[in-house]
Structure formats: C-alpha cells, structure tokens
Amino acid sequence: MARVIDIDHCTCELKEQITHLLPDANLDLCLTCGTCTGGCPASEQYDMDPRRFLRMVVLGMDDEVRNSPWAWVCTMCARCKHACPMDIDIPKLIYNVRASVPREERPKGIRGSCDQHIKAGNAMGVPRDDFIFTVEDVAEEIRENQPDFKDLKVSVDRKGTAMVLNQNSREPVTEPDELGPLWKILHLVDADWTYPSVMWAGENYCMFLADDEGWRYILEEFVHHVDVNLKSPLVVNTE
Ligand code: SF4
Numbered sequence: 001m002a003r004v005i006d007i008d009h010c011t012c013e014l015k016e017q018i019t020h021l022l023p024d025a026n027l028d029l030c031l032t033c034g035t036c037t038g039g040c041p042a043s044e045q046y047d048m049d050p051r052r053f054l055r056m057v058v059l060g061m062d063d064e065v066r067n068s069p070w071a072w073v074c075t076m077c078a079r080c081k082h083a084c085p086m087d088i089d090i091p092k093l094i095y096n097v098r099a100s101v102p103r104e105e106r107p108k109g110i111r112g113s114c115d116q117h118i119k120a121g122n123a124m125g126v127p128r129d130d131f132i133f134t135v136e137d138v139a140e141e142i143r144e145n146q147p148d149f150k151d152l153k154v155s156v157d158r159k160g161t162a163m164v165l166n167q168n169s170r171e172p173v174t175e176p177d178e179l180g181p182l183w184k185i186l187h188l189v190d191a192d193w194t195y196p197s198v199m200w201a202g203e204n205y206c207m208f209l210a211d212d213e214g215w216r217y218i219l220e221e222f223v224h225h226v227d228v229n230l231k232s233p234l235v236v237n238t239e
Pocket residue numbers: 029030031032033034035036037050051054083084085086087088
C-alpha cells in the first residue's frame with residue numbers, strides 16, 4: 001500500500017537538524033527538475049537518486065533516509081551541486097545524513113579504512129618502511145630495464161621540492177607497477193617532486209565516513225609534515 005505523508009504535520013527532524021547545521025542549504029527551494037540526477041554517477045543505485053533522496057528528507061521520511069544504503073554510495077563528487085539551478089548542496093546534505101548515524105553503525109568497510117588511515121597513515125595499513133622500500137624497488141627496476149629512464153628520480157621526504165605528491169595506498173600494495181607511468185611523466189617534464197612519508201596516502205575514507213575528527217587529524221598531520229618538515233609550497237593529490 002502506498003504510504004501517505006502528511007506534510008503539514010511533518011516533524012521533519014532530520015531536515016530541521018540539517019538546516020540548523022547548514023543554514024544556506026535551502027532544501028525547500030528544490031524545483032524537482034532532476035538536473036542533479038542526470039549527471040550523478042550514483043543515480044539508480046539502490047533505486048535512489050539525489051532528487052529522490054532530497055525529496056525524502058524534505059518530506060520527513062527520516063528513517064527511510066537514514067536506513068538507505070544509498071547515502072553511502074554517493075561519491076561526494078559535487079556534480080549535482082554544480083548543476084543545480086538552485087545551488088542546493090546535496091553532498092553536504094548527504095554528509096550530514098551520514099554524520100547523523102552513530103559511528104559504530106556506519107559501514108564497516110569505510111570505518112575500517114578510516115581507522116587504519118588514522119593508525120597507519122594510509123587506508124591499507126602499509127608500514128612506512130614498506131612504502132619506501134616499494135617505491136625504491138620499483139624505481140630501481142625501471143632504471144635498470146628501461147634505458148630511456150635510467151636517470152629516473154623518485155624520492156620520499158626530499159626537502160624543499162617544488163611539490164609533494166600523495167598516492168592511493170592501494171597501488172604500492174596491489175599494483176606497484178602502476179606507480180611507474182606517473183613517475184615517467186614527471187621525469188619527462190623535469191618536475192621537482194617527492195612523496196611524504198607521513199600520511200602519504202591520497203585517499204581519505206574518514207571524509208566518506210563523515211568522521212570530522214579523523215578527517216581533520218589526517219589532514220593536519222599531512223599538512224604539518226609538508227609545511228614544517230619538507231617545506232614544500234605545493235601539494236598534488238593524485239586521487
Ligand atoms: S537540480 Fe536542484 S532543483 Fe533540480 S531536482 Fe536537483 S536539487 Fe532539486
């Protein structure tokens with residue numbers, strides 16, 4: 001049976017809570033035009049899309065919204081916000097829906113990756129020395145086997161470089177050969193760069209988990225290392 005929603009008597013707790021956190025959110029301005037949905041990579045996953053999700057929040061369907069796995073599928077890419085004629089910030093809405101779920105009830109996989117990043121400096125839990133060893137080993141192999149790149153320079157924690165690059169931690173673990181192509185491009189354009197040894201991973205699952213504290217901790221450690229220890233003026237996030 002279709003559910004009847006009495007919008008005049010809606011408590012709309014989630015909407016009130018989010019509007020309080022995001023006074024500029026303007027959720028009521030939605031025209032239901034669907035432009036957000038047209039460009040959303042998560043549309044139709046779990047039979048949901050950003051327009052429908054927003055309507056459910058506005059209509060006070062709080063339990064359905066909180067229990068929808070779709071809230072965790074959104075990539076936070078913000079295409080919807082850029083396309084929206086009313087400038088409604090759907091990723092921030094989704095972020096706050098995630099944050100309204102108790103941390104221990106958020107998806108285990110994302111939570112584990114966030115915890116691992118806080119503990120080990122990357123979501124895969126790679127020890128610092130293993131990362132450095134892999135980088136040096138792959139670089140040496142390229143120098144030995146590819147004459148065009150016999151002078152390839154790859155470093156970790158070299159001070160005063162023009163830029164610091166971070167790296168998805170999955171690559172050194174599961175696809176170390178995939179590190180090479182970017183290094184070669186940087187070599188050919190004579191880029192002055194290094195990896196950091198602290199918080200070197202480019203991913204940040206704490207952001208996807210809506211864990212403000214964890215997200216902030218990772219970024220602060222990273223920025224401190226780049227700014228104070230390496231004294232580099234630029235960060236390039238390869239994620
Ligand atoms: S693009 Fe904006 S106005 Fe149109 S449906 Fe999406 S949120 Fe509503």
